[in-house]
Amino acid sequence: MGAPSVFQIMKSNAVLWFAPIGEAFPDETTVSAGELWGGNWERLGSTKEPLTFLYEDERADINVEEYLSAVHRFKTSEAVTIETTLAEIDADYMALMTEGGVATVAAGAGQKAFDSLTVGNASDLTGRSFGFEGIHLNSSGVALPLRVFIYRANAKLGGELSFSKREDDYTGVPIVIEALSDSVSPGRLFLFQKVTAPAA
Numbered sequence: 001m002g003a004p005s006v007f008q009i010m011k012s013n014a015v016l017w018f019a020p021i022g023e024a025f026p027d028e029t030t031v032s033a034g035e036l037w038g039g040n041w042e043r044l045g046s047t048k049e050p051l052t053f054l055y056e057d058e059r060a061d062i063n064v065e066e067y068l069s070a071v072h073r074f075k076t077s078e079a080v081t082i083e084t085t086l087a088e089i090d091a092d093y094m095a096l097m098t099e100g101g102v103a104t105v106a107a108g109a110g111q112k113a114f115d116s117l118t119v120g121n122a123s124d125l126t127g128r129s130f131g132f133e134g135i136h137l138n139s140s141g142v143a144l145p146l147r148v149f150i151y152r153a154n155a156k157l158g159g160e161l162s163f164s165k166r167e168d169d170y171t172g173v174p175i176v177i178e179a180l181s182d183s184v185s186p187g188r189l190f191l192f193q194k195v196t197a198p199a200a
Helices: 091-098
Strands: 015-020 052-062 072-086 101-105 114-118 128-137 143-157 173-180 190-194
Touching: 072 143, 091 101, 091 114, 091 143, 091 173
Parallel strands: none
Antiparallel strands: 015 128, 052 072, 072 173, 101 114, 128 143, 143 173, 143 190
């Protein structure tokens, strides 16, 4: 911590990414703000609503008869949730949230191209790594990334899809990403990384 700085204030959208579990996180030195993350990281569409990140925990108090207030406190559980609404309706994105399978038929003579998503009776959930990036500016006006990485998580539909001609809005796809503990290195839930200065 240090003296307050207006350059700690952030006003940015966030870009959402996903990859297979274990994919290397983008390097803070070689992957600049706004660049592709590389490797097997895939962009998860444009977003219609702000992205929200929630870390929460439950706590238990230790009480003794001699005092009216707790003498100690510890966590009993913790969770991380990312939510937003995707602006694009895409079969692959829907499959990611529903454990469905996508079949793609290419256009041809007398054949229209289409994607077919089949969903149902899949109990196992696919784990993936997720991350998002926002951008802030330093005192020299250089764009620097703030990134949050989730080691392991599952995605699901976060609500209903609304289709209407009368509303002054368009159809969005709510997505909820629920983090899991990293089973390779137990206890790791997420990584917060804010680049504060460019390389010297």
